[in-house]
Amino acid sequence: MIAGGKRQKFFPVAKIFLYSMKSLGKRRKEAGKMIKGFPSTLMDDIQLNITNMIRHTVRNFPEREIVYRTPQGICRYTYLDAYRRMLRLANVLKRLGVEPGDRVGVLDWNTQRHYELYYAIPGTGAVLLQMNLRISPTDLVYVANHSKARVIFLDESLLSIAEAIAPQLETVKAYVIMSDKKLSEIPTRLSPKYSYEEMLAEESAEYDWPVIDEKSAYSACYTSGTTGKPKGVYYSHRGIYLHTIVRALYEGFTCYDNFMQIVPMFHAQGWGHFQSATLVGAKIVLSGRWTVEDIGALVDLMVAEKVTFSNGAPAIFIPMLNYIQGLEEKPDLRGTRFSCGATEPPLAMMKGWKELTGAEFFHGYGATETSPLVTVNILKPSLVDKLSEEEKWELKKKQGLILSGVDLKIVDSAGQELPHDGKSVGEVLIRGPWITGSYFNDPRTKESFVEGFWKSADAAAIDPDGYLKIADRYKDLIKSGGEWISSVDLENTIMAHPGVLEAVVVGLPHPKWEERPLALVVLKEAYKNKVTPEEILDFLKPKFARWQLPDKIKFVKEIPKTSVGKFNKKEIRTAYQDEFSRPGQR
């Protein structure tokens, strides 16, 4: 039986994964090849439904608080109170004629009603359509019509947005206004209109959650892509269930946490943190409606509610830190952790919080298409003694370790998987139970997937310890003489110069090197006419190889931006396309 003589082979880790991943991709195309083993005796037909999660949390922690910030002040109720309102809400949906499978739009801040809707709408088998109130009216109309939203729930403060798009909405049959006021006191052109609170009060808290096929959609979110129309991702109950549990496990959520939701709940389900916090029975703190002017109030709420966990982008954590720097008495936030998402979290921000408050950051990576969590930056035990303090800070800038359950590879332009050497940069491809496998009813699906993997359009390297580091958007990487230059690295370094307000770097066509970097820099008022391009270049030199430095640094008044405030690199590349390729440029 044993054919002797086969030689032992040892593979490095990378090889093992190269191998197994390649076949995974192949196999997805051959779905019929799935093996059916011996039948199990377990209750495998029980569906992973979002209602199970909320039901079981309320069973175990009915008394746990949900705190929410309103224009009138801080309010609080319990999981049981919220659950009773979810049951009534399910009956409201029934009365409004919402059927399983219907899409129901929500246009709201981080409110308690938004939270209730997140469980009640999918609980009935309908789909919560996340309506991003920051995108253009044109895109919002597209999202509502493309998804064929039947009902829209909206906060009274967002009436003007809803009224502006309402005439173009093709499928909406009802608007439910969320407010503490009576419906009769709210002037609006929306029709037919209903009051959330008045309807809730009329309905019974007795409702029998249906069992929903776990592969049915729970919620939908459309990308806010800078090019073209938004693309629709429809998350399944199964995907969200698994994402919620795994996120909770990796981020160490427990029932002792007091979790504050800062990330808007209208995008990528608020990163999925509040679902994980709910799963474990943590106290929930909802930040309500906030702008950068409310930073102080958010910090005060964080301190008052003894928040141990929160989420957000540097755009909110940096001004919060500024606010704290101005406080006479610094808050003690030791043990508090922040889940942060950005291409690269600023070191000054992470260190500032740590020094002033004791709070810790950990970085992650994800996208609308990925539910969103794909990586989390946790310090591996093997690195505790291996890295110096400064190296640990450097490590914290990376996106982190890939979650169990997710397959991720980086590939070159020919689709070949690249080694995990921390240097090879390629496009990030992802697959997993909470990763989208298509865009809903969208021809762009064809170009966005390859062999069962979603093409993220992000460029990254993976180091030998397994940490992912996003270098750039794949299309923004600068290809120079066969090597890659990260525009993001250059931008971040230029922006660390004290005289620089903002900076963008793009790759432009070059006759000899294929592409070379151009930097556009906006100086702060006080530094205008004082800083020279050479000075910026000198500032960069210690941190980059010579060939990575921009060929030209141009001072400009402003940098073109997209509707959501990102640098519009496409426009910049077009405007400067001949910069290096005109005769005599080099």
Added chain:
Amino acid sequence: MIAGGKRQKFFPVAKIFLYSMKSLGKRRKEAGKMIKGFPSTLMDDIQLNITNMIRHTVRNFPEREIVYRTPQGICRYTYLDAYRRMLRLANVLKRLGVEPGDRVGVLDWNTQRHYELYYAIPGTGAVLLQMNLRISPTDLVYVANHSKARVIFLDESLLSIAEAIAPQLETVKAYVIMSDKKLSEIPTRLSPKYSYEEMLAEESAEYDWPVIDEKSAYSACYTSGTTGKPKGVYYSHRGIYLHTIVRALYEGFTCYDNFMQIVPMFHAQGWGHFQSATLVGAKIVLSGRWTVEDIGALVDLMVAEKVTFSNGAPAIFIPMLNYIQGLEEKPDLRGTRFSCGATEPPLAMMKGWKELTGAEFFHGYGATETSPLVTVNILKPSLVDKLSEEEKWELKKKQGLILSGVDLKIVDSAGQELPHDGKSVGEVLIRGPWITGSYFNDPRTKESFVEGFWKSADAAAIDPDGYLKIADRYKDLIKSGGEWISSVDLENTIMAHPGVLEAVVVGLPHPKWEERPLALVVLKEAYKNKVTPEEILDFLKPKFARWQLPDKIKFVKEIPKTSVGKFNKKEIRTAYQDEFSRPGQR
């Protein structure tokens, strides 16, 4: 659209769950009623396979150690080393002709090879059959034949067990002996025989794990019931995947843990702890072959490897504590936690460990049929300030909170759900994705399930805070004058008397009260003829109501036990059946 006038209703928590559970049961019978909502776009077809868990852990933590105790001493290797051997092992299985769906028996202690088999066998699509080396040869033969095991892997030290049963095994085609010795040096009648290590050495570490339907069996375990033949539970990949993540989340596993597996891996997959520890990338410490004589060595290993988490029954933790009491220098185990399972963990044991070492116990509940975890005793935040220190110790004796994902109810003999008042005692019924829905090929399935719930045959109460407390095996509860008396509570209290070696309490037929309790007590040598039945009764009086006290206390030389060492209450009830019903007994 709003029909006015419906009155608001508020339900207590219990009511909500009564309602939703009842309909869950009903609905399971009407499987066709599952709602299909709107299609999701996620990769919902990706199967939850055990191979994904091990692959991703090895990807993230290849360097993390697995420490294992052998007769030759403590050995260690890494996850990557283990993974390479799993790949080879998969090729060994192929060479042995093992096909997807085949059952492969394993007869082994808590060894590294057992660990490797736990991933390799199900990874190929075959089923790991857990062979409990403590059950009778007759039962072991039944298990192997009933499951139609094709191959048996066994540790060399267990050759005599395998040889004793081999002649009766009907389907086994190969015996693979696990040993550091050469096959030629191991005398055995088993045939055909193979060497684990020699076969591994011959095979390649290149193997392409198949994608397995997640509802296929991953492993099988047979109950060691005291009555009748063992019953087979076949765990699915899906069930174990979910159980592993949820267990890790509830028990707070992290990659910083050093986990020691004490519970035998041949029963209820060693309670599933080592899978959870593996999932998060914890260091694994395998206890090898141990008996009560090895207690000292286990404690020493625990200290040497800085174990932060372990599992076991009081039968092992009590002698371990005795050993520590004898040590001059007590180990510092602050931060270490023990997952313990028993009807009721002895307070003296939990307090003793806490005082001497700082280690904390948390109790759980489960069975072969439940993968096994159903409840975990964590202290809810709402109880932290509400309970006194002594009340917290009392709470720790309970089985704990029901896990998210699991539905559990207690019902009276008519099947009516009982309130969560901490007093009403009924049979525990359970359903969930990792609970068995039948026994494999066994007519006893019919009597063991009701409306989609598994009937545990355990009797318990649930207190208003949601904590389950097992009172007794349902059939051992004593029904007296319409009230229940817990035989276990009486036994535990009698055994706390300093003169008592062991005690059993059973309910016997009684003409007036239906049943009344009889206690059989074995006194310690030194106390014989010194303690009277009245003294035992006086010892019980402060802790029980008058009507709960035993009608009679009999001193006996020994208490009849079953093959696995449990009190044989069936035999006792038969032997004493006329005790209270003969004329003139009362």
